[in-house]
Amino acid sequence: MLQKKVCMLGSFAVGKTSLVTRFVKSLYSDTYHTTIGVKIDKKLVEVDQQHVNCILWDIAGEDEFYTINNSYLRGMSGYILVVDNTRKVTLDVAKTIYDRVEENQGKIPCVLVINKTDLNVDSEISEQDLEQFIPDIPIIKSSAKTGQGVEEAFTQLVHLMLNKGHA
Amino acid sequence: MPVSSNQNVNADITQLKSLKALLLEPEREELSQLQQLQHAFARKVALQIADLKKGQKLTPQQLAAELPEAVLHAARHDDALSDALSPTIEASLKVAIKNDPQGLVNAIFPILGPAIRKAISSTLQELVNSFNQVIEQSISAKGLRWRFESMRTGKPFAEIALLHSLIYSVEQVFFIHKDSGLLIKHEISANAPTQDPDMVSGMLSAIQSFVYDSFNTGQGDSLESLRVGDLAVWIESGPHAVVALVIRGNAPANLRLILQETVEDLHKHFSNPLEKFEGDTIPFSRSSALLRKCLKTQFQQPQKKRPPIVAMIIISLAIISLIAWLSVQWYDELRWTKAVDSLAKTPGYVILSHQVDGRYQVEGLRDPLAAPPEPILAQHLIDPEKIDMTWRNFQSFDKELIIQRIRYTLQPAANVIMTMDSQNRVVFSGDAPYQWISRLQQTPPILFGVQGFELSDLASQERTELLLLIEKIDQFTVPFELGSHSLSPDRNTHIKLVSDLINRALDISKITGLALDFTIIGYADSQGGQELNQKLSLDRAHTLYQQLKETSQLESATLKGMVKDANSESTINRKAELHVNLKSVPQ
Numbered sequence: 234m235l236q237k238k239v240c241m242l243g244s245f246a247v248g249k250t251s252l253v254t255r256f257v258k259s260l261y262s263d264t265y266h267t268t269i270g271v272k273i274d275k276k277l278v279e280v281d282q283q284h285v286n287c288i289l290w291d292i293a294g295e296d297e298f299y300t301i302n303n304s305y306l307r308g309m310s311g312y313i314l315v316v317d318n319t320r321k322v323t324l325d326v327a328k329t330i331y332d333r334v335e336e337n338q339g340k341i342p343c344v345l346v347i348n349k350t351d352l353n354v355d356s357e358i359s360e361q362d363l364e365q366f367i368p369d370i371p372i373i374k375s376s377a378k379t380g381q382g383v384e385e386a387f388t389q390l391v392h393l394m395l396n397k398g399h400a
Numbered sequence: 401m402p403v404s405s406n407q408n409v410n411a412d413i414t415q416l417k418s419l420k421a422l423l424l425e426p427e428r429e430e431l432s433q434l435q436q437l438q439h440a441f442a443r444k445v446a447l448q449i450a451d452l453k454k455g456q457k458l459t460p461q462q463l464a465a466e467l468p469e470a471v472l473h474a475a476r477h478d479d480a481l482s483d484a485l486s487p488t489i490e491a492s493l494k495v496a497i498k499n500d501p502q503g504l505v506n507a508i509f510p511i512l513g514p515a516i517r518k519a520i521s522s523t524l525q526e527l528v529n530s531f532n533q534v535i536e537q538s539i540s541a542k543g544l545r546w547r548f549e550s551m552r553t554g555k556p557f558a559e560i561a562l563l564h565s566l567i568y569s570v571e572q573v574f575f576i577h578k579d580s581g582l583l584i585k586h587e588i589s590a591n592a593p594t595q596d597p598d599m600v601s602g603m604l605s606a607i608q609s610f611v612y613d614s615f616n617t618g619q620g621d622s623l624e625s626l627r628v629g630d631l632a633v634w635i636e637s638g639p640h641a642v643v644a645l646v647i648r649g650n651a652p653a654n655l656r657l658i659l660q661e662t663v664e665d666l667h668k669h670f671s672n673p674l675e676k677f678e679g680d681t682i683p684f685s686r687s688s689a690l691l692r693k694c695l696k697t698q699f700q701q702p703q704k705k706r707p708p709i710v711a712m713i714i715i716s717l718a719i720i721s722l723i724a725w726l727s728v729q730w731y732d733e734l735r736w737t738k739a740v741d742s743l744a745k746t747p748g749y750v751i752l753s754h755q756v757d758g759r760y761q762v763e764g765l766r767d768p769l770a771a772p773p774e775p776i777l778a779q780h781l782i783d784p785e786k787i788d789m790t791w792r793n794f795q796s797f798d799k800e801l802i803i804q805r806i807r808y809t810l811q812p813a814a815n816v817i818m819t820m821d822s823q824n825r826v827v828f829s830g831d832a833p834y835q836w837i838s839r840l841q842q843t844p845p846i847l848f849g850v851q852g853f854e855l856s857d858l859a860s861q862e863r864t865e866l867l868l869l870i871e872k873i874d875q876f877t878v879p880f881e882l883g884s885h886s887l888s889p890d891r892n893t894h895i896k897l898v899s900d901l902i903n904r905a906l907d908i909s910k911i912t913g914l915a916l917d918f919t920i921i922g923y924a925d926s927q928g929g930q931e932l933n934q935k936l937s938l939d940r941a942h943t944l945y946q947q948l949k950e951t952s953q954l955e956s957a958t959l960k961g962m963v964k965d966a967n968s969e970s971t972i973n974r975k976a977e978l979h980v981n982l983k984s985v986p987q
Contacts, residue, residue: 236598236679238580270610273602285679288582288602304609308580310679 234277236286237394238308239387242301242334243315244326245294248348251377252315253291256387261378268293271305280391287391295326303337311342311394313386318349318374321357324366331367342393344371346386351376483682540711563630568649569697574601575666575687576642577677581605584641584677584684587691592646604635604644638663640674645694658694665690729756736760739780743773747798760787767796769804797849802826809845812836816858820850827854834860834912862908866982869905870916873898876978878944885922885939887947898978899952905980906953915983918957920945925964925973937961944976 241249250268254260257276272291277284290309295301306312314331317323327345334341345366347358363372371389375382474481497504546564550557571592575585583601588594608623622642626633634645636659643663647655666687667674673683736756743762744751748770754762760782766773774784796802799820806818806826815830828840837860844853876898878891887895902918909916922941924933938961948954957978964973 234681236582236681238582238602238679271606273599273606275596275598275602286598288580288598290581290602290606302609302613304613305606307609308577308582310580 234284234286235395236288237310237391238288238290239390239394240290240292240306240309240312241315242292242306242312242327242330243294244317244320244323245296245299247294247315247317247320247323248377249294249313249315250291252313252346252348252375252383252386253289255377255380255383257289259380261380263378276387278387278391280388281395283395285391285395287387295330301330303333306334306338309338309341311344311390313390314343314345314370316345316347316358318347318358319352319355321362324358324362328366331370342390342397344373344386344390344393346382347372347374348377350374350381351378563648565699566649567698567700568647568651568655570645570647570651570655570695572597572646573691573694574604574642574644574646575684575691576601576605576644577674578605578637578640578642580677580679581609582677582679584681585687585691587688587695589695589697601644604633605642608635608637608642634659636660636663638667640671640677641666643691643694649698652698655694655696658696662690662694732756735780736782739777739782742776742780746771746773746776747800748796749773750794750796761790762787763790764792765794766791767798767801768793769801769808770796795848802847802849806845806847806850809847810836810840813861815861821854824849824851825854826850826852827857829857831859831861831864834862860912862912863914866905866908866912866914869901869908870980870982873901873905873978873980877975880940880943880974880976882974883928883936885936885943887943895947895951899948899954902948902952902954902980917981917983918954919960919979920948920957920976921960921962921979922976923962923964923973930963933963934961937963940974940976944978948978 241253243249245267246265250266250272251261253272253274254262257274268291270293274289274291275286276289277286279285290305292301292305293299312334314327315323316327331343334343347363350356366372371393373382373386373389375386377383471481542564543561546560547557549555550560553560569589569592571589572594573587574583574597575587576582577584581602581604583598586597586601588597607626611617611623612621622637623635625635630648632647632651634647634651634656636643636656641663643659643666645655645659669690670684670687733756736754739760740751740754740762743749743764748767750765751762752764754760760777773789774787777787778784802820803818803826812818812828813830813832813836816828816832817830819827819829821827837855837858840853841855876894878887878894880886881888905916908914920941922937922939922944924937924940926933938959941959941961945954945957945959948957
């Protein structure tokens with residue numbers, strides 16, 4: 234069985250923990266608790282007829298006061314960049330993180346997740362914004378609240394990790 | 401090497417080549433042969449592959465010929481063939497076992513039996529040892545403390561005892577990829593609690609990263625240990641992997657050495673897979689042996705055999721108390737048994753049951769005339785307050801009690817002696833009032849156990865008295881003066897006395913029916929004429945008779961006269977004698 238380290242990266246309060254909770258436990262809570270440091274979860278998935286044990290590192294969100302520790306990112310096989318659909322600034326933060334990761338870790342499989350799409354009326358991120366983002370990265374719209382796109386995001390990431398030749 | 405001309409160099413080279421040829425020729429030839437064989441084999445395989453590609457299948461015979469060698473070759477090369485065949489072999493084994501489980505049992509039976517026996521023996525031995533240890537610990541102060549701790553914490557006593565006996569125990573070993581924090585292998589000792597090892601290893605890695613980032617430690621520095629309560633986590637890092645031990649207790653310093661050696665060995669044996677690690681843990685399957693070397697446990701050595709004085713004293717006291725109590729119980733039981741035996745031997749008692757159960761209990765049959773039980777039991781020092789007796793009345797056939805019953809019924813005189821003979825007849829002896837005897841003869845009582853009465857040895861009191869009276873009366877003599885047949889007045893007192901005796905005798909005679917025969921003989925000597933003396937003697941008898949008639953109830957008597965020889969003492973011959981005897985003796 235393969236094991237893969239997957240990091241959840243993004244600005245604060247974009248829904249990284251909610252996505253993990255939805256993915257691992259199929260649960261969701263409206264109550265917000267900021268993640269301190271890192272929280273680790275795992276889930277076994279089957280993708281491309283392979284069983285992959287995903288070790289999920291849910292890392293505290295980045296903001297002007299806190300930058301993600303590079304040491305947490307060491308050895309990761311892929312990561313999910315999470316953006317809040319209702320806050321455009323989180324897309325900028327995601328771009329910053331992406332560039333930093335690429336600089337420090339190299340090209341690593343990544344999926345951009347636009348979370349909180351259930352709040353579409355408050356959406357600040359347009360299709361044009363998304364088009365201007367890094368073109369190679371799959372973009373998936375999700376809602377941890379409804380579960381939409383969550384499974385797809387992780388599956389897509391695992392698929393990318395496997396097909397990167399890291400078997 | 402000194403500089404020389406080209407010629408010298410060429411000569412040196414030639415010499416060197418010759419030397420090489422001399423030294424290495426055999427190996428060279430062998431190598432050459434091997435290479436040729438390899439090429440031939442490769443050609444063969446290539447041909448066969450070409451054949452296959454052309455659609456020509458290998459015949460089974462061809463395949464059978466090549467297959468063993470191919471398998472051997474593959475096994476030497478890598479584990480690919482094993483990995484490829486494993487699923488198939490596993491599936492085949494499962495089917496085989498399912499179809500014929502007994503076959504498998506039979507096959508492994510020779511190994512299974514001894515292994516099971518050994519396991520059982522070992523387990524029993526461990527059980528006995530641990531039982532001994534627990535018993536020892538239970539009695540000691542330490543053991544009591546541990547029991548209290550067990551009650552307080554809710555943990556089983558065995559676990560508490562084990563923890564206190566433990567010096568240290570390595571419970572888990574984590575083999576973690578350094579960069580990613582992914583768990584490569586995890587080993588755990590038996591009965592050790594564990595969380596999800598993947599998440600534990602991830603968090604350990606995250607903690608290490610946190611420490612490294614937070615405290616700006618040097619490049620080569622890393623977190624080496626954590627401690628939480630009883631548990632310590634020792635971490636040792638290598639270039640590509642980290643090994644973490646979860647230790648309970650206080651491990652010695654040399655365990656760190658073992659940990660370091662393990663990290664080194666892992667890097668040595670798995671350097672390639674570690675460098676290329678992308679999450680696949682299969683290449684590390686053989687690392688278990690190295691990791692399990694770290695699962696060490698050390699218990700406290702049993703202290704030198706110091707006799708447990710307190711425990712021995714307590715046990716001795718307990719044993720002594722038990723013996724004393726048992727002795728008292730036994731003695732009590734013995735006394736009671738003897739007391740009951742005494743009671744059983746007492747006439748008039750039949751014991752049905754007896755026991756000692758806190759109190760002394762006896763149940764049986766008792767003749768109302770039997771002796772009271774309390775004094776008998778008291779002789780054996782049985783506390784009368786603690787005795788519960790249940791008696792039912794019955795009539796005993798004990799001779800003693802029969803006699804007693806008769807005595808109670810007949811109320812004999814004190815002089816009557818009663819015994820029972822072998823034919824269960826009551827034999828009376830002694831003397832009793834005539835009327836009592838007569839009544840007994842006429843209407844003997846019916847008594848159970850009595851076959852009859854024997855009265856032949858029983859004398860009536862009256863007869864006895866009568867005989868005494870006769871004895872006294874008989875030979876009563878009154879003297880007369882010479883030639884006279886008158887009684888002197890000074891004889892009145894004597895006559896009165898004998899009259900009383902006669903009266904009493906006559907009274908008894910009437911009661912008893914005994915007839916008395918009175919004879920009065922008058923005596924005269926032979927001086928003078930025979931006729932005169934004869935008449936005198938008769939007169940004398942008559943005088944006495946008359947006197948007695950007046951003073952007593954005497955009604956008749958036989959009178960006789962007797963003349964004695966003149967040579968006899970004269971006073972003796974001038975008298976009258978009274979004689980009395982019985983006519984019949986009642987039975």
